[in-house]
Amino acid sequence: MLYPKMSKTRMVFSLDGVWDFQLVTEEVKPSKKLEDSIPMPVPSSYNDIYIGRDFKNHVGSMAYQRTIAITEQMLEKRLVLRFGSATHKAEVFLNGEYIGGHKGGFLPFEFEITKFAKVGENLLTVVVDNIIDNTTLPAGRIVNQTFPNMEPEVHNLPNFDFFNYSGLMRSVHLYTTDKNYIKDIVIFGDDKGNMEWNVLVEGEETLSVQVDILDKGGHCVYQGQGRSGKARITPCELWDTENPYLYRAKVTLRKGQELVDEYTETFGFRTIAIEDCRLYLNGKKLYLRGFGKHEDAPISGRGLNLPYHIKDLALMKWMGANSFRTSHYPYSEEMLNLCDQEGILVIAETPAVGLHTGFTATGMIGGEPKGTWTTLKTAEHHKEVIEDMIWRDKNHPCIVMWSVANEPASEEEGAKEYFEPLTTLAKEKDPQHRPVTIVTYEGSSPETCKVAELCDVLVINRYRGWYDTEGNLKGAAALLKDELERFHKRCPEKPIMLGEYGADTIAGMHDIDEGLFSEEYQVAFLKAYSEVFDSLPYITGEHIWNFADFATAENIKRVQGNKKGIFTRTREPKMSAYYMKQRWNEMKEKENSYE
Numbered sequence: 001m002l003y004p005k006m007s008k009t010r011m012v013f014s015l016d017g018v019w020d021f022q023l024v025t026e027e028v029k030p031s032k033k034l035e036d037s038i039p040m041p042v043p044s045s046y047n048d049i050y051i052g053r054d055f056k057n058h059v060g061s062m063a064y065q066r067t068i069a070i071t072e073q074m075l076e077k078r079l080v081l082r083f084g085s086a087t088h089k090a091e092v093f094l095n096g097e098y099i100g101g102h103k104g105g106f107l108p109f110e111f112e113i114t115k116f117a118k119v120g121e122n123l124l125t126v127v128v129d130n131i132i133d134n135t136t137l138p139a140g141r142i143v144n145q146t147f148p149n150m151e152p153e154v155h156n157l158p159n160f161d162f163f164n165y166s167g168l169m170r171s172v173h174l175y176t177t178d179k180n181y182i183k184d185i186v187i188f189g190d191d192k193g194n195m196e197w198n199v200l201v202e203g204e205e206t207l208s209v210q211v212d213i214l215d216k217g218g219h220c221v222y223q224g225q226g227r228s229g230k231a232r233i234t235p236c237e238l239w240d241t242e243n244p245y246l247y248r249a250k251v252t253l254r255k256g257q258e259l260v261d262e263y264t265e266t267f268g269f270r271t272i273a274i275e276d277c278r279l280y281l282n283g284k285k286l287y288l289r290g291f292g293k294h295e296d297a298p299i300s301g302r303g304l305n306l307p308y309h310i311k312d313l314a315l316m317k318w319m320g321a322n323s324f325r326t327s328h329y330p331y332s333e334e335m336l337n338l339c340d341q342e343g344i345l346v347i348a349e350t351p352a353v354g355l356h357t358g359f360t361a362t363g364m365i366g367g368e369p370k371g372t373w374t375t376l377k378t379a380e381h382h383k384e385v386i387e388d389m390i391w392r393d394k395n396h397p398c399i400v401m402w403s404v405a406n407e408p409a410s411e412e413e414g415a416k417e418y419f420e421p422l423t424t425l426a427k428e429k430d431p432q433h434r435p436v437t438i439v440t441y442e443g444s445s446p447e448t449c450k451v452a453e454l455c456d457v458l459v460i461n462r463y464r465g466w467y468d469t470e471g472n473l474k475g476a477a478a479l480l481k482d483e484l485e486r487f488h489k490r491c492p493e494k495p496i497m498l499g500e501y502g503a504d505t506i507a508g509m510h511d512i513d514e515g516l517f518s519e520e521y522q523v524a525f526l527k528a529y530s531e532v533f534d535s536l537p538y539i540t541g542e543h544i545w546n547f548a549d550f551a552t553a554e555n556i557k558r559v560q561g562n563k564k565g566i567f568t569r570t571r572e573p574k575m576s577a578y579y580m581k582q583r584w585n586e587m588k589e590k591e592n593s594y595e
Contacts, residue, residue, distance in 0.1 A: 001108055001392050002184060003333050004082055004173040007262040011077075015068065015124075015172040016042055024061035030125035031096025034065050042172060043084065045165035045301025059142075059156045064126040064168055070117045077176035079117055081124075082110035084170025084304065084332065088136055089129040095122055103381065104137065105166065106329040106351050107388045130166035131156055132354075135377045137385055138328065139354035140164070159354030160328065161562060162294060163551040165302035170332055180207055180253065181261045186431050187211075187249045187395055189269035191282040193236040196431070198228040199251055207253055207260060214248040214264075221247075238282050239268025239397040241322045242592070244343030246397070266340060268397030272434055274456060277488075277495050277538035279400070279435075281345075286400075287591070288345060288541025289584045290316060290323035291566070292500050295331055296550040298569060309335050311571055312547065313342050319566075319577065320584030325439075325499060325543055328353035328406045330389045339398035346398045347459070347499075347543075349439070350385050352378070352405035356441075359407075373414030382422055390429045401434055402426050406499075407441040407461060408451075415450040423454045439499045442467070446486035452494075457540065458487055461500035465525050471516055473528040481532045488538055497541035501529050502564035507574050517563075519575040526576055530583060544580070 004012045020033070021040030028034075040046055042064065047056045070079070083090065087105030091098065094116040102109040132140030140158040147153070158164050180203025189195035199209050213222040213233065222233055237245035246266045253261040270282055279286040297308045309332075316324070322345055329351035339346050357372045386404065393399055404422050409415060419438055426436045435456035440449055442462055452458060462483070465476030487496055503525040504517055511518035526544065533539045549565035552558045561569065566577045 001110070001388075002182070002263060002265075003337075004175045005263065007264065009178060009259060009261045010263070011074070011176045013174040015066070015174060017066075018042075019168070020065040021046065022063045022065075023055065023058050024063055024127065028061075028063045028125065028127055029096075030093035030098075030127070031123070033123065034063055037065065040064065040167075041300075041303075042168045043170045044167065044299075044303030045087075045169055046167035047163070047165055048299050048301050057155075058130070059154050060131065061127050061129045062167065064128065066124055067121050068124050068174065070119055070122055072119050074174075074176055075114060075117060075119060077114075078112060078179050078181065079114045080110050080175050080177070081113045082108060082173045082175065083126075083168070084108050084172065085168075086126065086128050087130065087166040087169055087302075088132060091127045093125040093127075096125075104351070104385055104388070105169075106331075107385065107392060108170070108333070126168065128167060130164065132158060132164060134375055135381065137351040137353075137378055137381060138164075139376060139378060158553060159356060159359045161552050162296070162328070163301070163553060163561075165296075165551075167303070169301070169303045171304060178203075178260050180204055180255065182251055182253055182263045184391070185249065185251055185263065185265045185395070187265055187267045188397075188432050189233065189236070189247075189267065191238055191269060191271040193233045193269060194230065195233060195267075195269070196228075196230050197224070197249065198431075201227060201253060203253075203260075204255070207255055210252045210254070212250040212252075214250060216245065216247075233269070236269050239270040239340075239343075240282055240284075241343040241345065244268070244341060244397075246340060265395060266337075267395050268340070270397050272400045272432075274435060274495060277493065277540070279457065279495055279540045281400070285591075286345075286540065287587065288323040288347075288497060288543065289587060290321040290325075290345075290541075290543050291547035292325050292327040292543050292545045293547035294327065294550045295335070296548070296569070301551070304332050304334060306334060308571075309338055313338055313344055315567065315571060315573075316344060316547075317342065319581040320586075320588045321580075322588075323347070323400075323541070323543070324547065325349055325403065327500075330393070333392070336393060336396050336398060340396055344398060345400045346396070347401045347403050347437070348389065348393055348399045349403035349406060350382070350389055352382055352385070353407065355405055355408035358409065370412060372409035372412050373418050379418060379422075383425060386422060386426050387429055390426060394431055399434065401457060402430065402436045403459065404436060404438050406439045408438065410438060410440045410444040410451045411448040412450070416454070419451050419454055446483060446490050452487070452491050455494065458491060458494050458496045459499040460487070460496065461545070462498060463501060463503075465528065466503045471521075473524055476525075477528045477532050480529065481535065484532070484536055484539070488536075495540035496536075496538055497543065498529070498533070498539075499543050500545035501542075502526075502545040504559075504563040505565075505574055505576070506559065506563055507568050507572065522574065522576045523579045526579060
């Protein structure tokens, strides 16, 4: 799906701003203006904008509404309404008429509204549902609770350890195209200068397509004809972490000599490969240094927040990090565009988290273990999400791997049967055939994991020294190294990386004996893990959990959220940030000296 961009043939209008908002307690009448509405910023999560537990933890639907002005010139074209996301389900109405719905809270969707719109003022109503259950991604469950002399209460408990923020959390746009238009573009290049393109056109068969490849200075280095083709650009600048060189493909659609549509897509020349149990970027050994992280910030929650996006990437580069995982859902298109520009590598993950009926809201075992793959009804939706994520993000050079899920019940019977068609689908749908993984947890050991052979890279999450072996970092390191060696013995041809490892740390809490929750313990924990990684040649990366502290469901194991961040939620560094900065920058200098 193409991101809304202005061109000679396309108009784009932002609908971001302050909308009318109401928590839904009775049926919404989309043809009428909301009564007793309150102002709500779009994009943002709704939860932290106003005060009150009942507001923050509302279970069910919410209504967003605004008017949009449509001109005669806009209706002479094809008019499209596009949502960056709506978490987790949405129904959209224009002037009271239902124009479409969508399931899945972290990917864009759009509707042509030409026949629904009228010249002048139009009433747009969006009803968003925040419920997570055994059919949604991420997964959760509805619990009805009763207390003496009280009305029954409904609670929506997540199977995952982050807050269930919801609402219109990404940008909303209107855009126009001709009735004949460029529907999508596939374009990529390798480290030898070979490139391929495929332009999807909606409209007449006689329309002609031209593809101009522009360098950073805007000079045309190649011109091709046709809806698909291959070419070789020599010499060409490669995209990598030190020099993230981006080319632009200007695609034009013509009817005879008449320009019908124009769209410009960025891409890079680079190759991701696996050899000798390691990842390679453009033929050079690649070690992923970075984080699991969240789209999470004070007040805006999981809403699109460009200042925090840019701040986060600046802090990563300051530390010598080169990568992160979009844990645990696809991130905004704006963030991926920034990563393309800044040379930050990305493991892109679906929202398939909580696929484990034994997980509780804080990620601890304690629910109803076993039977996950007969209880959950997510398989078909999971396929849709994989296809939509890969189709949205296919052209980004920053993406080096796809993650199909995070911490599923991959040790249970039925896991292989559930995931095998999904990993196959991910490889088939990606035009670049990037590596695919399933990120597994501690309960899925080298002896019990049912999905290891499905993965191109083994990405495992481990918290030895925190959730077990607490305080005994020597013992934790010994257990970690032993388990990594057992995984390597089982899958000797596959690279291994730590997708998560970390310790909750209260900023400003110190202990001369490196006690739990102290900043000193977090540093000692990371040092112990680093020594293990450095001793094993098949380790291809380390992603600390987490980049920054983040919000979770309330629980006595969480002090205003998860505190495993190297930075606080407002991005102040803990002691560990300086340790990792020294480690990663030394690694970076050593890598550069080999070139």
